[in-house]
Amino acid sequence: MIELAGLTKRYGERTAVDGLTFSVRPGRVTGFLGPNGAGKSTTMRMILGLDHPTGGSVRIDGMPYERLPEPLTAIGALLEARAVHPGRTAHDHLLCLAQSNGIPLRRIDEVLELVGLTAVARKRPKSFSLGMGQRLGIASAMLGDPRILMFDEPVNGLDPEGIHWVRQLMKQLAADGRTVFVSSHLMSEMALTADHLVVIGRGRLLADTSMARFIEENAHTFVRVCTPEPERMRDVLAAAGLPVREGEDCLEVPGSQAPRIGELAAEHGLVLHELTLRRASLEEAFMRLTRGAVEYQAHAAEHGPQAQGG
Amino acid sequence: MDTTTAGRVLRSEWTKITSVRSTVWTLAAAVVVTVALGMLISLLIRNTFDELSTADRITFDPTLTSFAGTSLGQLAMIAFGILVVSGEYSTGLIRASLSAVPRRGLLMAAKLTVATALALAVGTATSFLAFFGGQAMLGDHRTTLGEPGVLRAVFGGGLYMGLIALFAMGATWMLRSPMLSFGVLMPFFFLVSSILANVPATEKLGRYLPDQAGQRVMSVVEADDRPYGPWGGLGIMALWVIAALLGGYLLLKKRDA
Incomplete structure (x- = not known):
């Protein structure tokens, strides 16, 4: 288990991580989500004691x-794919790490096998592709057979097959009862792997919730209704007891009642230009959430100097 | 438990140093350049000895002459020191290393121990090879290990090589980037230091620079009026090394990796 309590990191005036408090529990994949620059990598480096809070x-x-x-x-931990000496073979890189922690040397061949780098074990990483570097980084993380694994953007640079493999690996590790903490700036990636979600924006905690709940709360479906007579349409829908809201350029009706709306329009002789069932993507929900953090900050700034820390 | 940890980290650092080609090549270059250049200059001196001034002939130092290749050979030792430390920083490897060994002082101490032991061993071998090779070239003007001060100078030459590598390691731990470290240390030891030590205006201060003071240990005949002896000179160099290491340690402790 990883426990953060009020974790804060400031670089001069800028607060990169702002009072983060949450726990990463075993037995599930915890996604660590935030836009680029939200403070994910800084947080992960502080977890490893590399950056001083x-x-x-x-x-x-x-x-x-x-x-x-x-x-x-x-x-x-996998922090960055290229954290290897370009002139030290994959095998020797793992050997140095294993020796420093008293890890049995047979683990070297095991993890190389696991990540599929056995064939290039004696090659120097300067010739490695980004994906191979990423695999070597994952091998390093797995070397000590740890109960906690932390991956910073693990699918970066991987081909589709590699991405699939990483997702399966993370799920498997969590199913083994390990703690798996994985960062991404892509909601869609998290939706496929994470059981639990920690969302940060501008270094602040925005959500700490299960994936299922996040989907339930945010993945609303609605029907997009476009007509040259929006006022009349609004009345018709309201009379039928359907809630209507103003979309960007058309009307939106929460729910999935597209057939009913079509029938109502025909009944009242309303022209429809578009009638589509839409699902708010998790990506949009995520953007809404993080945009909120940005707005909050801008808002706070209006009322004098922003309170620092937390 | 603690000795186990230290032993493991030392072994890991030994693997690190011996598993890359650059360290092997720089150490080999230090040997070859120091010995070959020393022999060449010794041979040149022998062939032109009669043309030297009387004063130069009286103060002729066959031991120091055979170490004439040090000025260039030490650059390979400095490169070794730079590469050993900057190899951690050029790629972000330091994060993997500190994840494995979070006690920063321990990681630094282990790396310095292994690298310095290697530099001292290679430096001492270089020193003896340069001495015997140089004396062989000097012919009638040669000296022997049995003469007063000569054995000290030869061992001192090995210590000098170890210390210069250690100084480079300390400085690189402050500078971190290989480009920056090479850019600062190489011109300094190749040009700046000898200019400062030979220009009358800065001569007095220049003699206290690490290499200028440290090289005193390799001379047997006192040619100038330096305010320190051979061990005093090496001591001054050692103070520079301690300062560089202390700076490196404090920054390593304080900075984010």
Whole structure:
């Protein structure tokens, strides 16, 4: 389990991570979602003790990272694909890591096999593609057979087959009862893998909820109704007891009653230019959520200096 | 438990250093350049010895002459020091390394220990090879290990090589980027330091620069009026090294990786 308490990181005036408090629990994939620059990578680096927090703390299974006796056997992380020396073979890279944490050396071949790099184990990573680098990074994370895994944008640079493989791997790791914490800036990616969702924007926590609940709350369906006589249409729909709202250029009726609306229009001799069933994508829901954070900040700024920290 | 951890990290750092070609090549270059250039200059001196001024002949130092290749060979040692440390920073590997060994002081100490041991071993071998090779070229003007001060100078030459590599490591830990480290250290030790030590205006200060002071340990005949002896000179160099390492350590502790 990873526990963050009031985790804050400031670079001079700019607050990159702002009082984050949440826990990442075992047995499920927790998606860490936020637009680029929201503070995801900074948070992950602080979890590993690489960046020093300005405030707050992180605990890995109840302990600060620095105090873990063999950290790679407790938590494995993929931060960036290229965190290898270009002139050190994949095998030797893993060997250095294994030796430093007293990890049995047979694990090297096991993880190379797992990520499909056995054939290039003795090759130097400077010739590796981005995807192969990513696989080597995942192998490094898995080396100590840790109970907690953390991946920063793991599908970056992977081909479709690789992406599928990473998704399956994460689900499998969670099914084993491990803690899996994975960041992405793509809601669609998270929708396919995550069971739980932590959303941040501008370093602040925006949501900490199960994926199912997030979908339920945000994936509304509605019918888009376009007509040259919106006023009359609105009355007709209202009379039929259907809630109507103003869309961007047409009317929107929550729900999926497209046939009913079509029939009503025919009954009243209304011309329809468009009648479509739409589903608000999770991507839009996510954008709405994060846009809110931006607005909140702009709003706060109007009332004098913004309160820092939290 | 703690000795186990230290032992593991040392072994890991040994693997790191020996599993890349650049470290092997730079160390090999340090040997070849120092020895070959020393022999060449020794040979040239022997052939032109009679043309030297009386003063130069009186203060002729066959030991120091055989170390004439050090000025160039040390650049390979400096490159070794830079590469050992900057290899962590050029690619973000330092994050993987610190994830594995979160105690930063331990990681740094292990890397310095392994790299310095290697530099000292190679440096001492280089020193002896340069001495014997140089003396062989000097013919009648040669000296032997048995002469006073000579053995000290030869061992000192090895220590000098180890210290210059260690200084480069400390400085690189502050500068982090390989480009920046090469850009600062190479011109400094190749040009700037010897200019400062030879231009009358800066001569007095220049003698206290790490390489200028440290190289004193390799001379047997006192040719100028330096205010420090061979060990004093090496001591001054050691102070520079300690300062560089301390700076590197404090920044490593303080900075985000």
